[in-house]
Structure formats: structure tokens, C-alpha cells
Amino acid sequence: MEKELNAKEKEILLAMARKAIETYVRTGETYVEPREEKILNRRNGCFVTIKQKGKLRGCIGNFQSELPLFKEVVEIAISSATRDPRFYPIKEEDLDDFSLEISVLSPLKKIEDLTEIEVGKHGIYLEKGYYRGVLLPQVATEHGWDRDTFLMQTCIKAGLPPEAAEAEDTEIYIFSAQVFGEDQPAS
Incomplete structure (x- = not known):
């Protein structure tokens, strides 16, 4: 991202994501x-992470x-709540107990040297x-991983052996x- 969101803009996106999830779960309608x-x-990629009782409950992104960022956040929030295949769709009784996290992404950058990966930044x-x-x-810092563990866990998430990052035909961004x-x- 070339310009960071300020505290007010972050609050707006979080409120829009919450309202979109609540409206969709209750009515099946998309609110924007x-x-x-x-x-x-702006047109930025983003992920919306939903947690319940401190545990992952949904996370989807592009x-x-x-779409403009505000519309993308709404669409992704609804998908995270209702279409993450790892979890059942959020129901009305779940609406009282969840928290949201939004990650607004920079463009992808292909790397050739694994030492370019900075844990906590990338x-x-x-x-x-x-x-x-x-x-x-934030996943690496939440779990206290070093670069090698972060790479291995990304391989595992992809359904690959932990050492697949070292293969010549593996592309890493x-x-x-x-x-x-x-x-x-808010800051």
C-alpha cells in the first residue's frame, strides 16, 4: 500500500465488515x-479474519x-463468515461473539532469494x-515462527511437503x- 489508512478509515472498514456480516446472516442481503x-x-487486495473466543473462525481474501476497497472488504467479510470451507457458516446465534481483523495488502512481489522474507513484515x-x-x-509473529518455520508452514498449508519451498519449480511471492x-x- 502506498498510503496507510488512518484510524477513522480503519474504523469505517471494520464497521462496514461487521454490518455486512450481520445483515447477510440475518437477511441474506448484501449491505454496502x-x-x-x-x-x-482504491483497488487493493485484502483478507478478513474472523475469530471467536480467540480462535480462527474464518479467513478469506484476494x-x-x-472493486473499491470498501466494497471488497464487505464481499470478503461475508465470504469469511459464510464460505470458508474449514468452518460451518456463521449463524445468527454466533453474531454476539466474534471479532474482526482486516489485512489490506500490498501487491505481490516474486522473490528468488528466501532471505528477502522478513518475518513480521512479509x-x-x-x-x-x-x-x-x-x-x-501476522501469522508468523502470532506463533513465534522464524523464517524457515514460516516457509514450512506455508508449504504445509498448500498441501505440499514442508521442504517444497526449496524446489526449483516453486514460486514464492x-x-x-x-x-x-x-x-x-486504533492508531
């Missing part, structure tokens, strides 16, 4: 309120978007044949993210 802020109308997107895996930058959530102080 138009926004005038220039930064919220690296690129044809996320990893990895491709090998039909296999793909992604882990957001890094990205950064502006990460903010309801459980974090």
Missing part, C-alpha cells in the same frame, strides 16, 4: 454503503480486486504446480499488509 473517501475507493504466497498456499504476515482489528487499539 457508498463511501466518498479516496483511499477507501490479492487483487476489481506474508508469503507460494505456488508449485496446482498447489497454492498463503499465510499473512512476498507481500506486506496493514493489519487492524476490533481487538486492537
